[in-house]
Amino acid sequence: MQPNKNIAIGLITLCLLAIGFFSVVLIKAYYQHNKADDVQEASLPSLIQLEMENEKLTQENENLWEELTKLQAADGAAALASQQLEEASINACLVGMTGPGIKIILDDSREERIAEAGNYVIHEEYLSALVNALWNGGAEAIAINNQRLTAHTEIFCSGSYIQINGTRQMPPYHIVAIGNQENLKSALQFYLWDKLGEYQQLYGITRKLETPKEPLTVPAAKQFTFKYAQPVKEG
Amino acid sequence: MRNLNKHVVTVATIAAIIIGFLIAVQIQTKEEADTAAQIQSKRLAQIKSVTESLTEKNKKLREIQEQLNEQINSYREKNINNPLLIEKLNELKMSDGTIAVQGPGIRLKIQDSGQNIDVLFPINTDDLRRIVNTLRFAGAEAISINGQRIVFCTSIVMSGNSTILVNSVPISKIGGTTYEILAIGDQTVLVDYLTNLEILPLKQAGMKVDLTKEIVTIPAYKGGYTFEYAKTIQPSNY
Numbered sequence: 254m255q256p257n258k259n260i261a262i263g264l265i266t267l268c269l270l271a272i273g274f275f276s277v278v279l280i281k282a283y284y285q286h287n288k289a290d291d292v293q294e295a296s297l298p299s300l301i302q303l304e305m306e307n308e309k310l311t312q313e314n315e316n317l318w319e320e321l322t323k324l325q326a327a328d329g330a331a332a333l334a335s336q337q338l339e340e341a342s343i344n345a346c347l348v349g350m351t352g353p354g355i356k357i358i359l360d361d362s363r364e365e366r367i368a369e370a371g372n373y374v375i376h377e378e379y380l381s382a383l384v385n386a387l388w389n390g391g392a393e394a395i396a397i398n399n400q401r402l403t404a405h406t407e408i409f410c411s412g413s414y415i416q417i418n419g420t421r422q423m424p425p426y427h428i429v430a431i432g433n434q435e436n437l438k439s440a441l442q443f444y445l446w447d448k449l450g451e452y453q454q455l456y457g458i459t460r461k462l463e464t465p466k467e468p469l470t471v472p473a474a475k476q477f478t479f480k481y482a483q484p485v486k487e488g
Numbered sequence: 489m490r491n492l493n494k495h496v497v498t499v500a501t502i503a504a505i506i507i508g509f510l511i512a513v514q515i516q517t518k519e520e521a522d523t524a525a526q527i528q529s530k531r532l533a534q535i536k537s538v539t540e541s542l543t544e545k546n547k548k549l550r551e552i553q554e555q556l557n558e559q560i561n562s563y564r565e566k567n568i569n570n571p572l573l574i575e576k577l578n579e580l581k582m583s584d585g586t587i588a589v590q591g592p593g594i595r596l597k598i599q600d601s602g603q604n605i606d607v608l609f610p611i612n613t614d615d616l617r618r619i620v621n622t623l624r625f626a627g628a629e630a631i632s633i634n635g636q637r638i639v640f641c642t643s644i645v646m647s648g649n650s651t652i653l654v655n656s657v658p659i660s661k662i663g664g665t666t667y668e669i670l671a672i673g674d675q676t677v678l679v680d681y682l683t684n685l686e687i688l689p690l691k692q693a694g695m696k697v698d699l700t701k702e703i704v705t706i707p708a709y710k711g712g713y714t715f716e717y718a719k720t721i722q723p724s725n726y
Contacts, residue, residue: 268503316712344584389643
């Protein structure tokens with residue numbers, strides 16, 4: 254009886270030890286497996302970023318090549334100067350533009366305000382988010398209520414009105430964007446546009462999109478006066 | 489005695505089955521792990537080689553860009569000698585952002601990750617756009633975010649769920665970015681507006697914010713402008 258019991262206990266102990274050992278081996282193998290996956294996943298986004306950067310650089314270089322070719326082709330100093338001045342003034346938004354595009358009209362609600370008052374009016378965040386989406390969609394020129402948007406244009410809420418280019422703008426807001434109509438329309442397919450549609454249903458604000466066949470126009474901006482900045486060579 | 493024997497046999501049988509099972513699983517896992525490791529190392533090698541070739545391409549593209557810029561500048565200097573014209577052209581180029589500018593201004597550094605920084609939501613595109621808008625409202629003459637000049641058609645958008653694009657160029661880095669916003673203008677006004685309107689909410693969100701008055705140099709916009717659909721209404725006056 255006694256030796257038999259000892260053998261039994263010994264056998265069971267041995268078996269349990271073996272089970273424990275194999276479990277540890279299995280768990281270890283599993284974790285190692287996962288760690289390798291992590292390393293790989295971490296390096297992928299930086300790869301994509303690098304690729305995007307390269308694409309952008311290629312495009313920039315193409316533009317520079319184009320500019321260089323133009324410079325080489327220009328006949329004489331005077332022609333070169335006037336051509337450059339004209340291009341720069343177009344790029345600086347100092348020339349009115351016309352072309353195909355889309356028009357967005359946003360207006361406050363005229364309904365009686367029963368819910369949160371904020372949902373019945375057009376906020377400056379809506380304008381800046383829409384404009385950002387339109388630039389991202391390849392817009393070439395944008396004006397809000399005939400104020401051309403430049404590198405210095407603020408869209409700032411000052412209580413009852415929105416300040417744009419230092420002027421007071423009241424609703425309705427007419428956003429005119431020139432560019433490829435299809436691209437501009439699809440650039441608007443984001444959450445805010447849908448949210449504004451919801452607010453139109455619920456609170457009666459106006460959210461209208463027009464894609465006219467005839468060309469739209471945006472006015473020229475005023476030349477910005479520089480007091481502090483000086484041009485320098487990049488190096 | 490018979491009873492005990494029966495127990496021992498039962499336990500031993502169960503244990504033997506478990507051991508057998510574990511051995512089988514272990515062998516299978518090892519086989520799987522071996523093939524997985526092989527695929528893994530192949531993939532890693534691939535990623536490494538792609539990254540290397542991309543980095544090399546990146547370097548080459550940057551070199552070409554530098555050379556092109558040099559050539560373009562030398563052409564301009566050679567061909568335009570009228571100081572009045574140069575001044576006008578520089579003014580226009582400062583407006584459209586295609587020339588680098590220097591002047592008194594501010595440097596705003598924002599860190600949303602790193603040591604001792606505990607932020608629930610990292611900085612987002614709305615935050616950056618609001619800061620740009622506030623700087624414009626404060627009369628900033630030139631603005632850049634992480635080296636990207638803000639121009640009229642600048643968009644600040646997300647690509648995927650971690651990369652911020654400014655002028656379609658990724659400015660955020662995997663594993664934490666320091667955002668550096670430069671602006672030229674009236675230093676007192678810029679600091680005043682930023683302090684009152686922007687910095688407090690960022691600090692409340694747990695970010696590390698650093699605002700200094702400095703003479704800053706803001707790089708040129710390198711994206712280039714194309715007008716494919718828009719045409720000028722009247723010939724320009726220049």
